[in-house]
Each structure stands twice: as C-alpha cells, then as structure tokens.
Amino acid sequence: MSLDLNGKKIVLGLSGGVACYKAAELCRALVKQGASVQVVMTEAATHFIGAVTMQALSGHTVYTDQWDPRIANNMAHIDLTRGAAAVLIAPCSADFIRKLVHGASDDLLSTLCLARPRHVPLLVAPAMNVEMWENPATQRNVAQLRADGVAVLGPAAGEQACGETGLGRMLEPQDLLDELVASFQPKVLAGKRVLITAGPTFEPIDPVRGITNLSSGKMGYAVARAAREAGAEVLLVSGPTTLPTPHGVRRIDVQSARQMYEAVMGAVPGQHIFVGVAAVADWRVANPSDQKVKKQEGGAPPQLRFEQNPDILATVAATTSLSGWPYCVGFAAESENLLEFGAAKREKKGIPLLVGNIGHHTFGQDDNSIVLFDETGHTVLPRAPKLVLARQLVSEIAKRLEQRSLLT
Ligand code: CTP
DSSP states (O other): OOOTTTTOEEEEEEOSSTTHHHHHHHHHHHHHTTOEEEEEEOTTGGGTSOHHHHHHHHSSOOBOOTTOTTSTTSOHHHHTTTTOSEEEEEEEOHHHHHHHHTTOOSSHHHHHHHTSOTTSOEEEEEOOOHHHHHSHHHHHHHHHHHHTTOEEOOOEEEEOTTSOEEEEEOOOHHHHHHHHHHHTSOOTTTTOEEEEEESBOOEEEETTEEEOOSOOSHHHHHHHHHHHHTTOEEEEEEOSOOOOOOTTOEEEEOOSHHHHHHHHHHHOTTOSEEEEOSBOOSEEESSOOSSOOOOOTTOOOOOOOEEEOOOHHHHHHHHHHHHSOSEEEEEEEESSOHHHHHHHHHHHHTOSEEEEEEHHHHTTOSEEEEEEEETTEEEEEEEEEHHHHHHHHHHHHHHHHHHHHHHO
16 A cells, blocks of 8 residues: 555654644544654643553653753754654644744744754644734744744634634644645746646536436545645635545536536636646537426326537647646546547647546545546556546656647
C-alpha cells in the first residue's frame, strides 16, 4: 500500500489551546500515513492534553522540557529536528506565533523551531478565539511569519469552544494531514487555474426518479486534490456524490448534464486547464414529468423519449481553438477496444490529451490503471491508487503545458 508519509519523520509541536484535543487525532492520522511522529509540547499544552496520550498515539517519547534528563547530551532542541521532513505546530496559539516571529528560545518547542535546519519546513495551524485572531497584533505577526516562509494552515471559521463564532478554529485533523502531504508535492501548477468535472450526472424522469450511472466521482476528486497539491486554484463542478470536497478546492454541485454544462461554460473564461472527468449522461429524458408518475393498474409502463445532451468537453475544446486556453483533457470510459476507441475519441473531441480506462472496472474502485493518448501515441500508467494516478496525470499535464509555452 502506498502511504503518503511513508518513512517521513514529522515533529508535531503542541502549544497551549483547547484544540489540543484534535492533535491526538492528527497524531494518529500521521502515524497511519506512515510517518514517524515526534511530539513536543509546551508546558501550556500539557494543561489541555496529557503527554501520556500523545506518547501512546505516536509511539515515541514525548518531550516537554528543555532540561529533560532523558536526552543525555541535553541537545533535544537540536537532535529532535535532525532528519525531520517537517515541523508542524498544531495547535499554534497566538502567543506561540509571537514567539516564532521574534525567534524566542525560552522553551523546548520554540528553541527547536529556531534551531531547525533551514531545509526543514515549518507549518503552523493557528487556533484561538476570533478576537485574538483578528487583533492587529496577531495579524501583524502572522504576516511576518508568512514573510519568513512559514506555511500558515487555516484557521477555519465557525463556532468556537468559547461560545463565540468566527475565524480562529484549528483546521480539522484530516485537513491538516492533507495540507502536510500537499506541502511535499512539487508545485508544478503554481499560479494555474484548473476547472474539473467529476461524478455522474442525474437526468430526471419525474421529481423522485431519474437516470444516472455508476461513476463514484473518486477519480475526478483525486484529480482535483492532485491539482490543488500542485499549487493550482481548483474549481470542481460535481455531479451527485457522497465524497468530501478536497481541502482548498472550490466546489459547485450540479445534478443534470445541462446544469453541468451551464456551470462549466460560466467558469471557463480565465481557466488554464479543463479536465472533464465526469461521466456525463449522453441523453436526457425529453419529457420529464412535473409530478410523480403513478402506476396504472393493468396500464402500460410510461414511454420515455430521449434528447441528446450538450457535449461539455467538445464545447470547451472548441472555445480553446479561439484563445488557446484552457488546455483540455478528457476521460474516456470504454468497455472494449480501449486503445482504438481512446485514440479515435481524442481526435473526435479535438483535445490534446485523453485519459482512457476500462469503465466498468474502475467505477467506484480506489485503484485504477489508465492510458494517456496524445498526438504522439499512447502511454500506459499501471494500476495504482487513483490519487497516485491523478498526481502522475497532473505532472504529465504540467509537462505538456511547459512544452507548449517553450514552443510559443
Ligand atoms: N463528456 C462531456 N459531455 C458529454 C459527454 C461526455 O463533457 N455530454 C466528456 C466526459 O467528461 C469525458 C469525455 O467527454 O471527459 C468522454 O466521455 P465518454 O462518455 O467516454 O464519451 P462520449 O463522447 O460520450 O462517447 P461514447 O459514450 O459514445 O463512447
């Protein structure tokens, strides 16, 4: 199994705040992704969660004190970050942000941050009351942290433990994990805007019935996540799915192919890349009923008439021929003759890159194998988790954009 943090040492620092309870879950999530987690807590953090809990979850000795006699050379502030892939402070209090800004070194965690090797990134997840967060002093400090190259993750807005509402909530553990994983991905799409369709569409027959397909949306959501990880601004137009929106991705929900078409065409201007992953219904019911169709005793079943839906990808590709943007990528789910049908579909849709897969084998699965078709032929990307394939696809797209800009 491919784990996103396999073999990486992560120093997880906790400063004082009620969000420490979420750090326990974060620690567990990091370990589950293969990380070796070294927890360091400030004295204030120990008032919110026990070091024993963090030690049991991380499986490593937890340090809270610069003078801890368990490290024989008294060099905890140096040794703990050596070999680390990143230092993540979660929760990071207003006071700890202040300390980082000023290069304080009056406890183990702040000293360790100051003494970490320059190539070890520092990420912080602020957690505090909304007024504390919005106070100009904090905002000044946060701006300085960013200017110093520290990644500031969140905070989120919402109801707070103190009873007030607003910005200041620590990001959820899963979001922090995703942000940390993303920080290790190459930023090959930095500054690019990417529009993606995902999931099935649903074509109504009447208010309670409709026609859909087996697409789960997993591949489209993986592409959205991978594009965001690569530094792009991502807009996801999604048919009905039960999947969570990848962190940092903006999502528009639609049901029918026509709604998807409207949402996409409204968003296309200004996009650098369009990836059509959705399994769009080719036909819609021409005569949907406004009321639920009732069964007639002994009567004939209802007759459905179909009309063809607009081809979203082909329409976007046609606009590209005018402005050169967006770079269009299609997906093709075939049940046979993938190599032949994939190459033909790329030409028919008028797009530079098409991703082929065997549809009924991939729908709903976590793994997939895909074939990339471009003007030079085809390349097989062997079976792997959809997120791994999505990252490879993003890197292939970035490579082609790079080549294109070199040619123009
Ligand atoms: N697509 C689209 N709008 C449609 C139909 C398909 O944008 N109305 C896009 C899909 O998102 C995908 C690509 O076109 O990126 C190929 O979809 P697919 O269903 O495999 O191709 P079709 O053109 O519908 O051809 P067919 O179903 O006949 O194989």
